[in-house]
Amino acid sequence: MSHFGRSGPPDIRDTYSLLVLNITFRTSADDLFPLFDRYGKVVDVFIPRDRRTGDSRGFAFVRYKHAEEAQKAIERLDGKVVDGREIMVQFAKYGPNAESIDRGRISFSETKSPRRSRHRDGYYRKGGSRSRSRSRSRSHSPSRSPSRRGRGASYQGKLHDHGRSYRSRSRSLSRSRSRSPMRKRSRSGSQERPRRRSYERKESPDVKRDSGSPKGRSPSLARSPSPAKAGTASPVHKGSSRGGRSPSPVQRTRRSHSRSLEPHSRSRSPHSEN
């Protein structure tokens, strides 16, 4: 999706990609194009969007034809407030096809010396290997904002190979912080609970029968963790089950069957019910 309406990247043989971060979710390529085009020839403007929702992810890619123009745009637009948000402009490091990138320049097999250094740093990736969470809502300290602006000064009036250390810190920081919560969450075992329940409903037909008389069964086994809530939902569920015409339980049972991943391991554990 390019601003020019073409499919895919137009020509990335010798273009310089700029990464624009911290843009508003409502900002589109059309809004960024005139802004960046003032400082040079913009070849393409692309804003990655979510596959599911289709909303902008909050960053965009601007391709310049000349490095000097791209550099100028960075100095001029980095930290600029756009649409009420302070955007951050910097050279893109990861190519669209995992191509080699020199401070924003995309080259296929022309450069080779600087490329080695990046491999050592671990910048290179085959694409799709980077684990990134799509969760937009996450607690974080806003104190990292000012630090970003600080590194911008390194680029001023310099087009040499300066400006790589800033990424190391940022990368390490985000890495350790992003992985820690994710792993812990996965270990919590929030997935086991719904799985086990699905099996219980599937393997135990008596559950459906009990639905007609939940009192005979253990009220604690109700799906509602809150007793107060269970009481409210109880009459509703009871009425539906008694009618015997409610397709709801049937559909849920069938779905659970398809979702069951390891029914055997669960079936062998009688303690699961207690």
Added chain:
DNA sequence: GTTGAGCGTT
């Protein structure tokens, strides 16, 4: 109507 770490499409 919202959110806010981060690196990309036919």
